[in-house]
């Protein structure tokens with residue numbers, strides 16, 4: 001069985017895990033500051049702070065731009081659905097803007113249709129590593145005096161006209177979750193060039209309780225989970241857990257257990273920061289290597305599959321390989337599973353947020369959501385598995 005994803009675990013993770021028992025307090029705080037400076041230097045911005053999660057960073061960004069209950073926020077019609085209740089809980093009114101059919105990214109023309117005098121912010125997501133048309137969105141926002149928050153959870157290292165994404169909007173967020181490009185067993189980053197936003201973010205983060213414990217616990221549970229995925233039992237387990245009967249229950253359980261670790265807002269830890277510095281140093285190489293392999297797979301994808309266009313606006317970062325399936329994703333998954341391939345479908349890829357928000361004018365998002373499949377493609381995928389992946393896709397396309 002080729003698993004859908006693989007969490008990278010390095011030897012330094014264990015070393016730093018043990019070190020976190022002794023390197024605490026002020027020295028841990030120093031490590032966090034060093035990581036934050038490294039991120040700011042990498043992106044080419046003034047201010048970057050590490051947070052509990054990407055979601056936490058979004059909330060801090062909303063506070064920073066002064067979003068109040070009753071304000072309107074424009075969101076992509078195709079993105080992570082779990083973000084919606086988070087924003088709605090703050091009394092914000094969400095309006096979905098449809099996506100572009102080729103890049104799957106929020107379409108600036110649809111954003112323009114959504115702006116009203118009550119619009120406070122636009123959430124501009126660089127989906128699946130492909131830069132969205134951020135310059136057009138920022139131009140629109142300036143014209144209407146609306147804030148732009150860039151969601152760079154998938155786009156760490158992507159750039160537009162030589163400038164890193166995350167430096168265009170009023171604020172930007174990154175995720176350091178285990179499945180993202182700079183994984184540090186959870187965490188996030190908020191970036192801004194606006195001194196007022198920076199001040200409000202720092203005030204909130206400096207008041208957070210400091211403890212290394214939760215991050216250590218998260219690392220440990222990730223290691224247990226990952227050794228299961230890499231064991232021979234996984235083939236059997238996956239068939240049960242991802243079967244039509246159990247998939248929904250399992251996903252709810254899985255997300256719930258991860259949410260519990262994420263919802264508590266703590267200071268980012270020294271343990272995580274030291275891993276972050278190491279992984280940030282590898283990010284450009286990783287993106288280059290995986291982008292090259294992405295192109296290779298895209299070139300060998302059998303007829304019938306449609307790949308996401310990632311480089312129309314700028315240089316992409318690698319997140320996941322997502323394509324539109326020639327047949328219904330449920331049938332595709334059933335047959336793929338029998339051939340030893342674990343593919344993600346439906347909300348395991350991303351969500352039809354247009355439909356979740358009852359918008360009836362986001363047909364592209366619905367079409368993409370109904371066809372999108374996440375192929376098992378990750379760092380460390382061996383040549384042998386790569387060839388098997390291509391051969392299996394050919395069989396699936398042939399019917």
Ligand SMILES: *Cc1c(COP(=O)(O)O)cnc(C)c1O
Nearest residue numbers: 053054055080151153175176177
């Ligand atoms: C992962 C993700 C986030 C938030 O990240 P967490 O660290 O998991 O809170 C935000 N937006 C998108 C599109 C994501 O995929």
